[in-house]
Amino acid sequence: MTERGDDPTAGFEEYRSLLVSVAYRVLGSMSDAEDVVQEAWLRWSRTDQAAVRDPRAFLVQVATRLAIDRLRRVKARREAYVGPWLPEPVLTADDPAEDIALAESVSMAMLVVLETLSPLERAVFVLREAFGMPHAEIAEVLGRSEDAVRQLARRARDHAREGGSRYEADQPTRRRVTERFLAATLDGDLDALMRVLAPGVVLVVDSGGRAPAPRRPLRGAEEVARFLLAVGTEQRTARFLQAVTGGTDADVRFHVVELNGGPGIVITADGTPVSALAVGVEGDWVGSLYVVANPEKLRRLRLDVVPHQVC
Numbered sequence: 001m002t003e004r005g006d007d008p009t010a011g012f013e014e015y016r017s018l019l020v021s022v023a024y025r026v027l028g029s030m031s032d033a034e035d036v037v038q039e040a041w042l043r044w045s046r047t048d049q050a051a052v053r054d055p056r057a058f059l060v061q062v063a064t065r066l067a068i069d070r071l072r073r074v075k076a077r078r079e080a081y082v083g084p085w086l087p088e089p090v091l092t093a094d095d096p097a098e099d100i101a102l103a104e105s106v107s108m109a110m111l112v113v114l115e116t117l118s119p120l121e122r123a124v125f126v127l128r129e130a131f132g133m134p135h136a137e138i139a140e141v142l143g144r145s146e147d148a149v150r151q152l153a154r155r156a157r158d159h160a161r162e163g164g165s166r167y168e169a170d171q172p173t174r175r176r177v178t179e180r181f182l183a184a185t186l187d188g189d190l191d192a193l194m195r196v197l198a199p200g201v202v203l204v205v206d207s208g209g210r211a212p213a214p215r216r217p218l219r220g221a222e223e224v225a226r227f228l229l230a231v232g233t234e235q236r237t238a239r240f241l242q243a244v245t246g247g248t249d250a251d252v253r254f255h256v257v258e259l260n261g262g263p264g265i266v267i268t269a270d271g272t273p274v275s276a277l278a279v280g281v282e283g284d285w286v287g288s289l290y291v292v293a294n295p296e297k298l299r300r301l302r303l304d305v306v307p308h309q310v311c
Contacts (some may be wrong), residue, residue: 082209
């Protein structure tokens with residue numbers, strides 16, 4: 001039998017998905033999360049694993065601290081970003097048995113709220129609310145007192161609650177509302193679209209300056225609906241994407257997927273993702289729309305490895 005210290009790769013791989021999950025929630029960027037996990041692996045490979053009593057706790061500590069350090073460095077770049085900055089979208093499993101706290105902690109709405117927290121508050125929130133770590137264990141991870149961690153957790157939780165990012169509908173309802181929204185948008189049906197949008201709906205578009213997009217959030221059903229119909233009908237979207245891709249006959253498709261733990265729509269041109277839309281559903285209405293159109297943030301969307309509906 002191989003000892004743990006003789007095979008550092010096997011010991012690390014057991015926890016890789018956990019480390020990626022933690023780092024992504026702290027950073028809101030899969031590329032940054034993967035860099036953090038790679039650095040954690042390098043540190044693990046230089047460590048005497050036989051002397052590590054709890055590999056899981058050790059690796060979570062290393063990855064969390066690396067994620068906090070990286071978040072502090074990238075915050076300045078995000079503040080200078082062209083237009084609104086949104087987290088990198090990720091495809092997730094459509095699994096009714098999935099832990100609700102984990103699903104909510106990766107939702108686009110929650111990640112947007114977490115962007116307003118300090119790096120320490122964000123890490124504490126992720127470890128406590130998403131992964132259920134006791135305050136004492138989080139204190140060890142962060143090298144802080146338990147009292148300090150409790151205060152950070154309380155502030156972060158209160159702030160997240162004010163952000164109102166919790167799901168208010170079950171999965172079948174969210175899927176049904178998303179399909180109604182997509183159908184109304186593609187049909188160019190203003191009345192149907194107004195019926196599916198909540199009165200206070202918010203739309204945020206992140207293009208990073210790489211595609212035409214509003215530089216501020218749009219609020220209210222009428223403003224959002226008219227914007228969507230101006231760019232969202234199938235024919236107009238096709239013409240726009242053809243201009244962006246330089247083609248004249250791009251194969252434009254709309255894929256209904258599970259995105260960041262909730263319903264979403266990915267638009268592809270000739271099989272390449274060009275836009276991802278996370279739909280926040282409140283009751284029977286769409287309450288928020290987060291659109292990522294920056295191609296740098298869409299490179300990891302692999303529609304061939306997840307089940308989805310194509311329109």
